[in-house]
């Protein structure tokens with residue numbers, strides 16, 4: 001039966017790491033996969049994570065199964081981190097939470113959950129969005145449609161077009177996927193006024209917001225980055241949220257995320273928890289434990305929590321500085337084209353806004369690795385490579 005299989009195209013993001021590793025050019029620069037790197041180009045284990053792991057090594061006394069929804073304490077803490085400890089949804093117990101294998105696992109679990117609750121729903125993804133959103137939502141069984149999000153001319157959110165499409169093309173019960181912060185791939189985020197306008201529209205049309213927040217803390221701060229999502233959660237009866245600890249705790253390979261379902265009341269939240277657990281049981285049975293235990297250990301200890309917050313602040317500041325430095329370095333190459341939008345955008349990513357051919361030249365002739373859409377990971381820049389990257393960009397313009 002396997003003779004009928006067709007070759008699958010390489011993953012547009014993850015395959016860049018493979019190509020980068022194979023490249024022998026000593027000047028090569030990896031601006032591909034969304035992984036934070038420090039000034040030396042290394043993705044180090046955060047100090048707070050290392051300390052928590054030491055503690056776990058000394059104190060953890062069982063490897064027995066965790067439940068389908070993982071650690072209850074982790075779920076409580078992550079709901080507080082995402083929504084804010086005093087959010088009305090938590091006080092009213094209108095939430096179901098599960099620890100998942102990364103943010104991707106949360107996306108898939110929530111997708112399958114919605115499919116149980118509303119089998120004919122259409123999922124609306126922004127154009128552009130994280131490349132894997134399409135695959136995850138299609139695999140969960142949805143019809144996927146797109147709404148316009150980013151205007152490549154103004155290099156900003158095309159809000160009128162977005163609102164117009166959601167207003168005129170969606171049906172009650174459709175699901176709208178939004179990025180909580182640090183939009184991947186554009187770095188262009190919604191303002192609070194825009195979150196409010198989408199919230200009003202969601203309420204008026206009976207849509208289900210589905211927020212993917214994979215980069216909380218990498219934009220303006222843990223609370224600031226979740227402000228739009230929190231505002232929306234205050235107003236709508238139903239909403240789902242996929243969050244990730246990959247970036248803000250640097251736990252990429254430990255696959256640590258959270259799926260959250262906000263329901264109209266506590267009773268429906270309890271039913272939702274049961275359905276979500278059953279989706280998990282039929283899929284991977286229960287999540288891996290280690291990453292969540294690390295996060296739980298950090299968040300439950302004031303000293304470790306402060307250490308983590310400080311480290312995250314350093315990462316955030318470094319990315320912001322690199323944004324300004326890249327804009328200056330490109331200018332210093334005599335480029336007159338305006339790249340100042342990079343400074344206004346948030347999180348790890350921005351589009352350079354160059355063509356697919358220019359991306360090919362950057363990759364193949366300059367060994368500067370970026371996604372085909374011209375998305376760059378700013379955190380891959382450092383003082384040793386930034387001038388080279390700016391020179392390479394200038395050379396392809």
Ligand code: LMR
Pocket residue numbers: 013014032033034035130132184
């Ligand atoms: C990215 O967008 O680069 C990250 O989310 C990594 C991935 O899995 O694609």
